[in-house]
Amino acid sequence: MENRSAAAAALAFLAVAALCCAPGAAELARLQHPPKHDGSLSLLVVGDWGRKGTHNQSRVAEQMGRIGDKLDIDFVISTGDNFYKNGLKSVHDQAFEESFTDIYTAQSLRKPWYLVLGNHDYRGNALAQLSPVLRKIDDRFICMRSFIVNTEIVDFFFVDTTPFQLNYWTDPGKDHYDWRGVAPRGKYIANLLKDLDEAMKKSTARWKIVVGHHTMRSVSEHGDTKELLKLLLPVLKENSIDFYINGHDHCLEHISSRDSPLQYFTSGGGSKAWRGVFQPNKDKLRFFYDGQGFMSLQLNQDSAQFIFYDVSGNILYRWSSGKTGHPRSSTYLDEE
DSSP states (O other): OHHHHHHHHHHHHHHHHHHHTOTTOOSOEEEEOOOOTTSOEEEEEEOSOOSTTTTTHHHHHHHHHHHHHHHTOSEEEEOSOOSTTTOOSSTTOTHHIIIIITTOOOGGGOSOEEEOOOHHHHTSOHHHHHOHHHHHHOTTEEEOSSEEEEOSSEEEEEEOOGGGOHHHHHOOTTOOOOOTTTOSHHHHHHHHHHHHHHHHHHOOOSEEEEEESSOSSOSSSSOOOHHHHHHTHHHHHHTTOOEEEEOSSSSEEEEEOSSSSOEEEEEOOSSOOOTTOOOOOSSEEEEEEOSOEEEEEEEOSSEEEEEEEETTOOEEEEEEEEEOSSTTOOOEEEEO
């Protein structure tokens, strides 16, 4: 198991390093992560966590280690806001080790971490988190703007959602956003959507999952993100994406689309949570928890099982989906 994880991390590092040396590449970076020998996959998802262990980040990390060992996870996904409150200052910022390396110490979590940037990450030196220098400090940390992780049965499409938010550009207030490599916004988003659409259409994976920081649908503090609903959601529906996974709202939730098979999962409870915030939307709310925790996902050719855990590792909610027919089919059998 450890050899397989080490090999995956090495392959990912080499792929990222090669891509960093190839500016102007038109296609999204694509990494390969082998599944288990039986073809299945297990992983954890956590978001909005980097607070140097405070606000119960350490407690969540401890339970992630326990569940990660139980499920024999293959890797971890971070849905962004990796370092509060204003990202990293540089590749030498001690917050990297204080909020990541020194916190997620369990052996089961010593697997590749695939991360997207959140809005708080963009408020610091965004390029620092994208730098290969951090992987020399802790080789688990694999962060890019937008990229694909292929695991044979699943294609994970990681999407840089922060540039979509117009108010970050037009009304940032006292916050400063590091738009190096992104501006101008319109061209960046147009190219990203084009690349995503092309990659999704080429995908032959049994499952297709999109990971972003910002909410598509949410009943918590931030609610729905109108720019993503207008620009990104049509691409997801056109390409029969199965699940959209995000953070941003500091809660755990599952919402089902009423006009497509798409399912929305928020895992943003990695540290500080927002209690008592609730604003309903038009889609079907299946589960909502305004506390700290994380999510697990187990997949094989025929089924996907999601489980939400609280800060003590207790199971809060379990949902599974079974897919039938051709890999590109949108036929589902789901149960809570």
